[in-house]
Amino acid sequence: MADSQLIIDHLSKSYATRTGSVQVIADLTFDVKAGEVVSIVGPSGIGKTTLLKCPTGLQPMTSGSAKINGREIEGPPPEMALVFQEYTRSLMPWLNVEKNVRLPLRHMHLPKDEAEQRIHSALDSVGMHNASEKYPWQLSGGMQQRVAIARALAFRPDVLIMDEPFASVDAQTRFELEDLCLQIRDSLGMTIVIVTHDIDEAVYLSNRVVVLGQKPAIVTSILDIDLPVPRDQITTRSRADFAQTRTSILELIKNGKQ
Amino acid sequence: MKSHLTTPSRTATLAYGAIGIILLLIAWQWGSTKVVSKSALPSIPDVVSALRELVVQGSFWIGVALTLVIALAGWAIAAVAGVALGIAIGIFAPVQAATRILLEFLRPIPAIVILPLAMMVFGPTTKMGIFLVIFGVMLPITAQTAAGVESVDPVMRNTARSFGMSSREILWRVILPGASPYIGTAMRVAAPVTLIMAVVAGMLGGAPGIGNALSVAQTVGRSDTLFAYVLVLGCMGMATQAASVSIERRLLHWHSSYRGEQS
Amino acid sequence: MNEAAVNTTMNANDELALSRKRRVRARRIALRVLEIGTPIAALAAWWFGSQNSQNPFFPSLREILIEFRKLWLFDKFGSDVIPSIVNFSIAYIIACVVGIALGILLALVWPPHAMLDPVLQFIRSIPAVALLPIFVALFGFGNGVRVFAIALSALFPVLISTVDGARGTEPLLLETARVYRLTPWERLRWVYLPAASPQIFSGAVVSLQVAFIVMITSEMLGSAHGIGALTMLAQKSFDAKGMWAGILLLGILGYLVNLLFTLVQNRVLSWYRGAQQSESAE
Numbered sequence: 001m002a003d004s005q006l007i008i009d010h011l012s013k014s015y016a017t018r019t020g021s022v023q024v025i026a027d028l029t030f031d032v033k034a035g036e037v038v039s040i041v042g043p044s045g046i047g048k049t050t051l052l053k054c055p056t057g058l059q060p061m062t063s064g065s066a067k068i069n070g071r072e073i074e075g076p077p078p079e080m081a082l083v084f085q086e087y088t089r090s091l092m093p094w095l096n097v098e099k100n101v102r103l104p105l106r107h108m109h110l111p112k113d114e115a116e117q118r119i120h121s122a123l124d125s126v127g128m129h130n131a132s133e134k135y136p137w138q139l140s141g142g143m144q145q146r147v148a149i150a151r152a153l154a155f156r157p158d159v160l161i162m163d164e165p166f167a168s169v170d171a172q173t174r175f176e177l178e179d180l181c182l183q184i185r186d187s188l189g190m191t192i193v194i195v196t197h198d199i200d201e202a203v204y205l206s207n208r209v210v211v212l213g214q215k216p217a218i219v220t221s222i223l224d225i226d227l228p229v230p231r232d233q234i235t236t237r238s239r240a241d242f243a244q245t246r247t248s249i250l251e252l253i254k255n256g257k258q
Numbered sequence: 259m260k261s262h263l264t265t266p267s268r269t270a271t272l273a274y275g276a277i278g279i280i281l282l283l284i285a286w287q288w289g290s291t292k293v294v295s296k297s298a299l300p301s302i303p304d305v306v307s308a309l310r311e312l313v314v315q316g317s318f319w320i321g322v323a324l325t326l327v328i329a330l331a332g333w334a335i336a337a338v339a340g341v342a343l344g345i346a347i348g349i350f351a352p353v354q355a356a357t358r359i360l361l362e363f364l365r366p367i368p369a370i371v372i373l374p375l376a377m378m379v380f381g382p383t384t385k386m387g388i389f390l391v392i393f394g395v396m397l398p399i400t401a402q403t404a405a406g407v408e409s410v411d412p413v414m415r416n417t418a419r420s421f422g423m424s425s426r427e428i429l430w431r432v433i434l435p436g437a438s439p440y441i442g443t444a445m446r447v448a449a450p451v452t453l454i455m456a457v458v459a460g461m462l463g464g465a466p467g468i469g470n471a472l473s474v475a476q477t478v479g480r481s482d483t484l485f486a487y488v489l490v491l492g493c494m495g496m497a498t499q500a501a502s503v504s505i506e507r508r509l510l511h512w513h514s515s516y517r518g519e520q521s
Numbered sequence: 522m523n524e525a526a527v528n529t530t531m532n533a534n535d536e537l538a539l540s541r542k543r544r545v546r547a548r549r550i551a552l553r554v555l556e557i558g559t560p561i562a563a564l565a566a567w568w569f570g571s572q573n574s575q576n577p578f579f580p581s582l583r584e585i586l587i588e589f590r591k592l593w594l595f596d597k598f599g600s601d602v603i604p605s606i607v608n609f610s611i612a613y614i615i616a617c618v619v620g621i622a623l624g625i626l627l628a629l630v631w632p633p634h635a636m637l638d639p640v641l642q643f644i645r646s647i648p649a650v651a652l653l654p655i656f657v658a659l660f661g662f663g664n665g666v667r668v669f670a671i672a673l674s675a676l677f678p679v680l681i682s683t684v685d686g687a688r689g690t691e692p693l694l695l696e697t698a699r700v701y702r703l704t705p706w707e708r709l710r711w712v713y714l715p716a717a718s719p720q721i722f723s724g725a726v727v728s729l730q731v732a733f734i735v736m737i738t739s740e741m742l743g744s745a746h747g748i749g750a751l752t753m754l755a756q757k758s759f760d761a762k763g764m765w766a767g768i769l770l771l772g773i774l775g776y777l778v779n780l781l782f783t784l785v786q787n788r789v790l791s792w793y794r795g796a797q798q799s800e801s802a803e
Contacts, residue, residue, distance in 0.1 A: 058696055075699075082700045089693040094715040094792040103711055104701035137796040155701060271635045278636035298659045351548075355556040360563065366779035370734045371771040373741070374756035374764045379578050454648040454734065461650060462741050462753070469651075473742075476654035484658060488651050495646030 004031035005191050006055065006159055011064035012216075013047075013054055024050050026216040028064070032159070037185055037192045039202035042212030043253050048195045049085075051217065052163050056082050068159065081152035085164040087144040091136040097123070097147050098132035104155045122154035123147075125187070126180060142173030146180075153184065159191045160184070166201065175233050178205055182231060199253075203227070203245050204236060211249060213256020220256045223249065300482035308482035309489065318471075322490070325467035328384055328459065329452040329498070332391025336448070340396040341441060344403025345433065354404070365401055369394030369455055373463060382464030387456055390463075394455040395448035399441070406440025407433055442506040449502040453495055468494075580762045589766040597751060605736065605747045606774070608664065612671035613732045617725055620676045624683025624721075625713060634684060645681060649674035649731045650738045657743065667739045675732035682724025686717030719793050722786050729782055733775055748774075 013025040024047040032038045042048055053059040055066040057076040066073040068080060076082075081104075084090040091100050101119050110118070123129045126146040136144050145165060152160055162181075166174045178201060185192055196202050202209050206225050213220035225245060227236055236242060283302060290301040300308070312318040347354045347361075372393050380386035410433050418432045460469020468487055475483040564582075571581040593602055627634040653670055660666045690713055698708050740749030752767025754760075787794075 056700060058699060076702055078702060080700075082697075084693060084697070086693060089691050090697050092694060092711065092715065093796045094718070095711070103703070103707075106707060106711075107702070107704050135792055135795060137792075137799040151701075271638075274632055274635035275639040278638070278640050281636070282640050351552055352555055355552040356559040358556050359560045363560075363776060367772045367775040368730055368733050368737070370737050371768055371775060374752050375578070375768060378756055378759070378761065378764065450646075450648070451730075454650055457648045458650050458734070458738060461654070462738060472651060472654050476658055479658075481655075481658045484654055488647055488655060491651045492643050492647040495648060496643065499646060 003033055005034040005069060006032040006193070007065075007067040008055055009065045009067070011054055011066060012062050013050060013059070014062045023062075023216040025054075026214070026218045028212075028217065028219055030210050030219055030222060032191055032193055034158070034191055035185065035189055036207045037181070037194065037205050038208050038210060039206040040193065040195045040210045040212065041197065041199055041202045041249065041253065042217065043256060044197055046212055046215055046217045048197070048212070048217075049163055051212075052082070052161060052195055056080060056161055079158040081155045081157035081160050083145075083148050083152050083160070083162040083165045085167050087141060087148050087168070088136075090148055091144055091151075093136055096133055096135050097128060097139075097150075100136065100147060101151045101154050104151060118154045118156065122150040125153060125184065126150045140173075142169040142177065145169060145173075145177065149177075149180070149184075153188070156188075157190065159193065162192065162194045164196055165194065167197070174201075179233065181205060186230075199246055199249050200237070203242060203249065204231060204233075209249060211252045211256065213253065221252055298481055300485055304482040305485045305489070308480070309486040312483070312486055312490075321466070321468050321471050322494070324384060325453075325456050325460070325469065325494070328387035328456040328465065328467060329391060332388045332455070333395060333445075333448060333452045335388070336392045336394075336396035336399055337445060339392075340399030340444075341403045344400040344441075345407055345429070345437070347400065347404040348407025348437070349433070361397060361401060365397040369451075370458060373458065376459075377463045382466075382470075384466060386463055387459035387465040387467065390459045391452050391455045394451050399444045399448060402440045402444035403437055406437030409440065410436035439510055442510050446499075446502045446506050449498045450495065453491075453498055457491065577759065578761055580765060584762050585765040585769065588762040589769055592751070592763065592766050593748075593770050601746050601748055601751055602770070604664075605740065605749070608668050608747075609671065609732060609736045609778075612668045612736070613675055613729065615668075615672040616675035616728055616732060617679055619672070620679035620724070620728070621683050621714075621721060623676075624680045625687050625709065625717075627680075628684045628687035628717075629713070641677065641681060645677040649677075649735050653735065653739055653742055662739075662743050667736075667744070670739055671732050671735045674735045675728040678727035678731060679721065679724040682720045682727075683717055686720025687713050689720070690716040715792075719790060722790060726782060726786075729778065733778065737771065 008028050008030050011025060011028040012023065014021045014023045028051065030038075040048060040051065050059075054061040055068075055073060057073050057080075068077050071077070092103065095103065098119060101122055102115065105115050105118065108115075119132075120129065123132055126149050128143065128146050128150060131139065131143065131147075136147065139147065149165070166177050169177065181192060181194070182205065184190055192205075194202070194205060203225055204227075209223045209225060210219055211221045211223065212218065223245065227239065227242060227245075286299075287302050290299040290304075293299075343357075347357055369390055373390060376386045376389050376393075380389060414432055414436070415428060418428045423431065456465075456467060457469035457472070459465040460467040460471070461473045462469075464470055468491060472484060472487050475481075475487060568582045571579055572583070574581050627637060652674060656662075656666055656670045660669075694712055694716065695708075698712050703711065736747075737749040740747035741753040744750040748767060748770055752764055752771065755763030755767060
């Protein structure tokens with residue numbers, strides 16, 4: 001695991017409630033190498049969103065550890081960005097697109113040219129350069145999520161974490177955004193971790209898929225996806241090994257439930 | 259309301275609230291004995307004894323009652339007239355056109371402006387106080403009611419008509435209930451204003467009630483009585499607010515449940 | 522149906538639509554005339570109805586306007602109008618700045634909020650004008666005291682609504698702010714303050730009304746200067762013209778102050794209206 005960029009080691013998480021402590025995550029161990037796309041899938045209601053709050057430093061873990069670039073994660077690390085599922089609530093409605101993307105750069109005190117260039121190229125790569133004056137509420141859901149992704153890109157993280165990023169957009173937009181992800185990985189060399197409930201999406205995007213099971217959550221298996229690159233929405237998805245991988249993951253999840 | 263912060267338990271909140279009140283009382287007592295001269299900032303025991311003195315007097319209770327009468331009578335008259343006018347504006351386009359500019363201009367003007375005229379015409383009377391209260395809250399109620407009537411879905415109105423409901427039935431069964439959330443809000447917002455105007459009427463215009471008692475206490479330099487009256491007014495303010503909130507909630511109970519079913 | 526018949530029905534429909542359009546237009550014009558005409562008619566009625574008024578309370582509008590010009594535009598402009606407006610503006614700005622700052626502070630650190638909440642609720646319930654005699658008793662009635670009294674009375678509505686607004690900030694936005702490592706100052710400037718701004722404005726408009734009432738009351742209560750003082754003086758000396766001139770000026774000021782507020786609010790909250798509209802459209 002020497003070349004791993006993100007290491008999650010025996011992570012567990014419990015919440016204190018009035019009736020006592022409730023464990024949501026029992027034991028998670030997996031690692032992500034630089035430049036990889038890793039998906040995390042599992043049965044619904046297993047606390048996949050909670051899972052992301054610990055390695056992103058938003059919530060303290062109960063035990064275990066998470067490391068990024070060899071460093072222990074305590075608060076949100078500077079080399080990580082997060083894209084939320086609820087794009088309508090994660091963009092500032094009082095800032096236009098350009099200012100939303102600029103917001104995380106303000107405290108970096110970049111030279112003016114570099115800041116402009118980062119914002120421009122981020123908006124460019126999600127195809128939103130024409131909408132920089134628009135406000136989030138003037139945009140469709142898919143466009144808002146593109147802005148949220150652009151904001152993460154301009155931040156230039158090593159690791160981009162996405163929490164069900166395409167769950168609330170229509171199918172067409174979803175395909176476009178998935179390809180956008182792969183393109184980002186290729187052109188910027190970013191490491192991407194995606195939590196999703198869509199197994200097809202996980203297989204299509206990933207180098208590896210982490211399958212969760214049981215409640216509280218544990219890792220039941222980690223699969224390498226050996227589909228050829230570059231991937232294509234039509235040819236990749238119609239391959240026989242795509243269908244096989246998909247079926248085996250489905251079975252793993254089904255077994256994990258029991 | 260959702261709070262991002264760790265929500266403290268109820269007992270902790272109550273305890274902190276109690277600490278806050280106690281700290282304020284300590285600061286007050288300390289200030290009255292150590293900082294300001296005794297006559298200006300009375301000590302807590304002084305105010306308590308002044309309050310005790312007041313509550314056994316009939317005139318105090320008459321003052322409280324008169325203040326409430328001014329506030330409530332003005333409120334009631336303003337509500338009836340304001341709602342009637344608001345409905346007329348909301349239903350009849352000509353009425354709306356005729357009143358629009360006048361309302362736009364008159365509504366934001368605080369009622370206190372008219373006080374000198376009211377004093378001149380009515381003298382230091384209860385009537386003057388009631389007039390001021392009406393002037394203070396009627397136009398906001400009118401405007402809100404009109405907005406409420408306009409918010410009633412025209413489809414619903416037409417449906418009611420096609421079911422053969424008479425205009426009167428439509429008014430009572432469709433338009434008024436539809437506008438009632440707006441009217442309720444306007445009435446609640448008006449509550450503190452009615453009390454302010456009732457007090458001002460007494461303080462400046464000499465209308466009977468606590469406002470007048472306040473200015474008398476100030477003139478004769480009884481700051482302990484002054485503080486006692488202000489405490490009483492604070493309680494009255496809290497009571498009117500609580501009452502208007504609970505009335506609104508009770509009257510509009512059907513509305514929120516109706517909405518809950520819809521969505 | 523043959524062609525001719527179709528044509529006739531179409532023509533009949535066209536004519537019907539045309540006449541309906543014409544009627545709608547006529548009605549719209551009539552309404553516009555009514556809208557502009559009524560205030561003019563009302564003013565005219567006041568002007569002519571009061572022309573030969575002998576009623577001591579209601580002098581003629583002509584006389585009121587002459588008095589208005591004489592008093593406010595010349596004699597008393599520097600000595601009374603300006604000080605009133607300056608007092609009011611300074612006090613209101615202080616109330617808003619302190620109210621927002623204190624409100625943010627209370628919202629983000631909960632023990633002081635829980636501690637102050639009952640006290641704040643009680644003080645807010647006291648009709649603001651009732652605090653004036655206490656100030657007079659405590660500090661006398663200098664100009665500074667008056668500004669302080671206006672500011673303190675106007676503080677509470679904006680303070681309380683700022684607390685509510687900031688505490689209601691969307692949790693996901695705060696997580697976003699943490700993920701992107703926004704500094705405390707940036708969170709305040711770009712997240713908490715804008716998130717609370719709709720609530721802040723709704724409190725600030727109440728504060729505005731309170732500040733106006735307390736300003737006038739304080740002048741009427743015991744002062745030699747100011748618009749309120751002069752208007753009250755005119756009333757007490759049965760100078761109906763002077764009193765009406767005062768009422769007119771105060772009314773106009775009240776209107777203008779509100780207008781200014783609405784303009785600022787529409788500008789600052791344009792994002793909010795847009796967001797609300799797009800939400801209700803969905």
